[in-house]
Amino acid sequence: MDKPVAKTPKYAIVNGDEATFAELLPHTNGDTTIVVYTDASGKRFYATEDEWSHGGREFSTKAARQGIVTSESSTKDKIALFKLLFEGRKDVYAHGYRRKDGGIGYAPMCSNEWKPGVCPKKTNLKARCPDCPQRSFAPLSDSALVSHFKGERSDFKDVVGLYVLGKNCKTSVLVADFDKEGWKSEIAAYQQACEASSINVAIERSRSGNGGHAWIFFSEPIDAALARNLGSTLITTATNTTGALGFSAYDRLFPAQSTIPEGSFGNLIALPFQGLAQKQGNSTPST
Template sequence: MEARICIEDELAAIAQKLSELEREKAALLSRRNELHASAQGSSPTQLTPKQKAELFRNLFRGRQDVYAVRWQGSGGRSGYAVACENEWVPGICQKPRIKCGECPHKKFKPLDFSAVYDHLSGKHVAGLYPLLWDSSCYLLAVDFDKEDWRADVRALAQACRDEGIPYLVEISRSGAGAHLWVFFSESFMLRPLSVKP
């Protein structure tokens, strides 16, 4: 029995050390990126469109075979739909009678340089499918949209800084919320998680 407790203690210590090393690695990668940017003297305004698109694609990694595009209806409704070469093509597209995923004529557009460039230049708003086919992911996005979202996002940002975890914050389109993004150098497996206040 005592040997089992020792093994469990050692396994817990190893797990904690691995977690610490992962945070240290993330901080070092972030610092390395800062140093590279300083050494090259590049700011986002000095990057070529291709460099900006590649930087964006390196951060926001997800499925490359498909992406979504934001739509806005005449009644003020909005949402995202999968980008399809055949969308609204007469005689081919059968929306809204048939859902895109069930359409025999679906020809989803890949998330390529052109799609990213069009997103960055404002031609459309692209939506990423972050969950890969093997149920892994390269990023974490935390959505803040409750009344006290500003305090909440500041608290999480401070926790990230305290732990040396690189992050980005963006204000939501509505201005009444924010997203905090954490990017990982390697993919991680996902499992169901739901946090309720």
């Protein structure tokens, strides 16, 4: 029976620094292989398989001790991290649906939706979910997120939308939305403005592929007005840096409001890593 091939760790600690696996190359003697890896700055180095395996075990120990989540972590840990970062209104979320024109729309996830004799939309398409006495909303579940990541429904029903404002008009995220031609250069300028202010930002290619979202995560919820002021300042800084009169691809900030309008849940944004869009190279991190 053939000896099972050990999996090469994706991450390791080499000379005290974290490193990321790049590729395996055969050694000139033909009996061993060399591990090529990159450091935090992206520079490439090499190590022996034994050195990399030892570093991989050291990294695993550190990750377990500090609660670091990586691509090799359990699904449970990955989902927990995702929900910690992409945190919105806790009592309700939105699901997608395919509009008649083929585009996507969103509605609050309700267990009574379209039930005959229960859901008002069965007889009145203009019925509003926030005002409905039969509404039965629920927090975002792990199973709904897994369905979102898989993206197996062509009717978009498994696409999850996040209501970014809580009932107290506070938000845990700030998202700058860029659309249409020129979005890549403008979102790069916005990213530079964030980094110049020591603000971490995550860039996502949108579901359509024709734009991008720049996500900022707050360690605790802050007033929506304060978050929007921060976003506006960063946009102004980015515009001044490029020397442009305005950002033609910049669309808006999420949250789009400082307060929740009467009879509303506030605006929403689709969560990233949606399976159907990922198959087209969208809804994923972008550089």
